[in-house]
Amino acid sequence: MSLNLYDTFSNSKKKFEPIDPKNIRMYVCGPTVYDYPHVGNARPVIVFDILFRILQNLYGREHVTYVRNITDVDDKIINASQENNEDINELTSRTINYFHADAKYIGAIEPSFEPRATDHIAEMINIIETLIEKNYAYIAENNVLFSSNKFSKYGSLSGKNLEEMIAGSRVDVESYKREASDFILWKPSKDNEPGWDSPWGKGRPGWHIECSAMSEKLLGKTFDIHGGGQDLIFPHHENEIAQSECANGEKFANYWVHNGFVTVEGSKMAKSDGNFVTVNELKEKYQGEVIRLTMILTHYRQPLNWTNDNLQESKKTLDKWYQYFSEVDFKPDLSVMIDENVMNALNDDMNTPQAIAELHKLFKNCKSNDQDSLNRFLISSQFLGLMNDDPSQWLSWGKDDTSVDQSKIESLIAQRNTARANKDFAEADRIRDELENLGIALEDKGAETTWKTK
């Protein structure tokens, strides 16, 4: 059983062959920290969490290194700090906390390393100096720029060529660039902007150089997998390849894995239009596993339309599963292996929708109280980051927040059951309708009546 991954560089599904099976290395572009993470930020967190789990399962937990960086120096951060009138360090540490809380909420296990750009300025300066020495970079008006036409493979990840890019450019080219496709390695900082001393004066790094520096430091010059959102293919990852391969003279990453975009209720997610959903606001209405299941119900390379209907469907599925486990007395046997069909689906380029279909089939078999299916269903679900809660806690989630007084609900239920006992069904139904209008649904189970929020 081997892992196949779709590689953006070759535009094809490829068998994953590690550089060193004892030391699998994956680098994923993490968040730029200036605001609450939205569902678009959450998607790669979950996608690469799944890949991390698969790699750990195949090669052993201690043989996989997963690096997810934090970009904490960037123009968007500077702008946000000025808008909020907030110190940059306060802004970034505040939003890093949001990010960590949300990643945990949606069940992502922590990466091996989470390096911050501002802790690696010296490493970045080193690479830039090497690029200047090797004549891949030049200085113009206090900026250091990478000379894109010096790297013959430039554009090969994104399938672009330089002439096309110049012909199609929609933006005015800065006059100091020799070529439109040249990009900034280092730029000067104004007095009110964060800056570090460098051979080129006080300034700050360009966007792309941080990933080259941090991946090399933590994973070496060549590593196995580089991941991120599809939007990063160009220019970000293209530029990382150019910088790193020109500085090192070695291949950068062997596999490029990119997740698709998220739309919200059918239209493009755009902060400027207010058309976006943060994980933080979803927390009020949904458990983390509902968000996670909704996310992995679509294959990671497909566009994902984020809708309330899909969230409700995921919630319904998990409610059903937890309901069942709240009713059976079952302790999973932790030595049971992940179901083969689930694992095969995941090994086929992370086909999570197929894996979930297999979970549904296993669940169906659980109904006959088949111990083996029960075990495999739970172990496999948990591998995907689902079914980790205590069933009774899951089912009572959110009940505390009900606007209706719980004792009032219990009292109405008691009144209704008295009416039922007296065969006063009109009154019983009236009470049920009353609760219904309060958002409370009743379930009669034998002699007992339970309720839940709708």
Place this chain on the structure above:
RNA sequence: GGCCACGUGGCGGAAUGGUUACGCAGAGGACUGCAAAUCCUUGUAUACCGGUUCGAUUCCGGUCGUGGCCUCCA
């Protein structure tokens, strides 16, 4: 203008050169005072036009449509 991806039933969403995806919703049945929940059964699909093929939803070409990238973006 250039490059790229996608277009599957009422909805979500996999897969595949010829055979059931799966889930939700719908329909019928069981259960119930009636419901709900649960269980059983069940209908519906591959944008359009050509081509290759014994046979295409699957491969190729074209058309239309949607989205993304080319500028910061997960």
